[in-house]
Amino acid sequence: MNATxxxxxxxxxxxxHGRSYRHLEMIWGTAVTIDIRxxxxxxxxxxxxxxxxxxxxxxxxxxDRVFSTHRPDTLVTALRTGRRSEADLSMRDGIEWAVLGVIxxxxxxRELTDGAFDPxxxxxxxxxxxxxxxxxxxxxxxxxxxxxxxxxxxxAGGDVVTRGLAGPAEPWRVGIRHxxxxxxxxxxxxxxxxxxxxxxxxxxxxxxxxxxxGKPARGARSASVIGPDAGLAEVLSTALVVAGRDGVEWFAGxxxxxxxxxxxxxxxxxxxxRGTS
Amino acid sequence: xxxxxxxxxxxxxxxGVAGVLVLNPTTEVAPAAATGLVSPSDASGxxxxxxxxxxxxxxxxxxxxxxxxxxxxxxTAPSTAAAPxxxxxxxxxxxxxxxxxxGPMQVEATIANGEIVDISWISLPAxxxxxxxxxxxxxxxxxxxLAAQSxxxxxxxxxxxxxxxxxxxxxxxxxxxxx
Numbered sequence: 001m002n003a004t005x006x007x008x009x010x011x012x013x014x015x016x017h018g019r020s021y022r023h024l025e026m027i028w029g030t031a032v033t034i035d036i037r038x039x040x041x042x043x044x045x046x047x048x049x050x051x052x053x054x055x056x057x058x059x060x061x062x063x064d065r066v067f068s069t070h071r072p073d074t075l076v077t078a079l080r081t082g083r084r085s086e087a088d089l090s091m092r093d094g095i096e097w098a099v100l101g102v103i104x105x106x107x108x109x110r111e112l113t114d115g116a117f118d119p120x121x122x123x124x125x126x127x128x129x130x131x132x133x134x135x136x137x138x139x140x141x142x143x144x145x146x147x148x149x150x151x152x153x154x155x156a157g158g159d160v161v162t163r164g165l166a167g168p169a170e171p172w173r174v175g176i177r178h179x180x181x182x183x184x185x186x187x188x189x190x191x192x193x194x195x196x197x198x199x200x201x202x203x204x205x206x207x208x209x210x211x212x213x214g215k216p217a218r219g220a221r222s223a224s225v226i227g228p229d230a231g232l233a234e235v236l237s238t239a240l241v242v243a244g245r246d247g248v249e250w251f252a253g254x255x256x257x258x259x260x261x262x263x264x265x266x267x268x269x270x271x272x273x274r275g276t277s
Numbered sequence: 278x279x280x281x282x283x284x285x286x287x288x289x290x291x292x293g294v295a296g297v298l299v300l301n302p303t304t305e306v307a308p309a310a311a312t313g314l315v316s317p318s319d320a321s322g323x324x325x326x327x328x329x330x331x332x333x334x335x336x337x338x339x340x341x342x343x344x345x346x347x348x349x350x351x352x353t354a355p356s357t358a359a360a361p362x363x364x365x366x367x368x369x370x371x372x373x374x375x376x377x378x379x380g381p382m383q384v385e386a387t388i389a390n391g392e393i394v395d396i397s398w399i400s401l402p403a404x405x406x407x408x409x410x411x412x413x414x415x416x417x418x419x420x421x422x423l424a425a426q427s428x429x430x431x432x433x434x435x436x437x438x439x440x441x442x443x444x445x446x447x448x449x450x451x452x453x454x455x456x
Binding site: 009010011012013014033035153155158159160162166172173174175176177178179181182183184185186187188189196197198199200222224245248262263268269270271272273 | 418421422424429434435
């Protein structure tokens with residue numbers, strides 16, 4: 001840990017000004033928080049907000065029952081073990097349609113990242129988890145939005161989706177955690193109606209594997225991506241942990257996206273890039 | 278009402294951490310010293326007004342009509358954590374350290390009126406394996422010194438570390454608090 005000496009930086013969690021709701025759900029192998037704020041328009045009555053959150057939580061459990069790689073009974077597990085194959089999935093079945101959609105996004109992301117993200121080239125077979133958490137967090141925010149809850153922050157184990165504002169004239173501010181010092185951040189971003197995702201080499205209890213070598217990724221010690229979609233943000237951040245600075249080659253073409261990456265030790269540097277079309 | 282809510286949330290949480298109970302017969306937890314966390318304990322002035330305009334700007338999620346969501350399972354926590362009252366007893370606790378090959382891991386939880394309102398990592402493994410990296414820098418790339426900063430934020434983005442470590446450390450807090 002090459003943390004700097006001197007006064008200890010501190011991260012303070014801003015508290016809501018007015019009415020707000022928070023929900024914590026332990027799911028997807030992590031902690032998911034939903035933060036709903038009253039800003040300019042009145043929030044609906046409590047029961048309505050609770051219903052909306054309950055609906056969002058049910059949706060999270062549905063995602064778990066379809067996409068979890070840790071449960072024996074999910075469709076994704078069936079694909080991983082070869083009991084089912086992509087070829088016999090049908091667009092007419094709701095669950096299979098959802099899985100096909102995720103597969104398609106994963107394939108596009110593999111191409112976009114020049115193979116740095118490749119959920120087919122990991123031990124144990126096809127694992128879309130690197131996309132699904134952000135994708136589903138995005139869906140949760142969308143579901144709450146369609147219920148009229150316009151000011152929402154969903155944090156799925158560090159993948160953060162924001163909508164609207166945190167308070168009157170106050171954008172959501174998201175800190176990017178320092179990779180070696182959980183008491184401080186390396187940068188603060190305001191995703192607006194967007195998302196920020198961060199990946200590190202030891203994410204989710206396993207190495208992020210470099211799909212091209214099969215070895216642990218060593219391109220960065222932390223990579224954060226800010227942009228309009230949490231699923232893609234998660235994938236891109238994972239891919240930058242693999243690709244490191246080489247990832248600039250494909251990232252630079254992503255209009256509306258921004259990356260902030262901490263170099264691997266022993267370097268004491270970070271780099272950023274803003275994509276342009 | 279507060280009791281019911283916290284019961285539900287704790288039940289859901291315990292269901293999530295049940296797997297690590299066995300690993301964790303004795304743990305030591307102490308209330309955290311000064312940490313950066315401020316608990317959201319004063320969301321006051323909460324008036325309810327049912328006449329609300331709905332359906333605002335969140336139409337970006339066009340493909341999300343996953344209508345086949347099946348019924349809620351029994352483990353679903355049924356309610357939101359409403360804003361704690363101004364009189365909430367709020368404290369921040371530090372969990373036991375979980376050792377990994379890469380370094381220690383530890384969580385911290387803020388508990389108000391028997392509900393977990395915030396959880397964050399306070400110790401994470403760092404990659405000590407150095408290795409040379411490709412320093413070829415494309416023109417668009419801006420390099421700066423890595424600096425630990427203080428900040429006021431609403432949320433934190435960080436890599437998701439092993440859920441086993443998370444649950445282990447969180448369970449030690451729940452044991453201590455008696456939830």
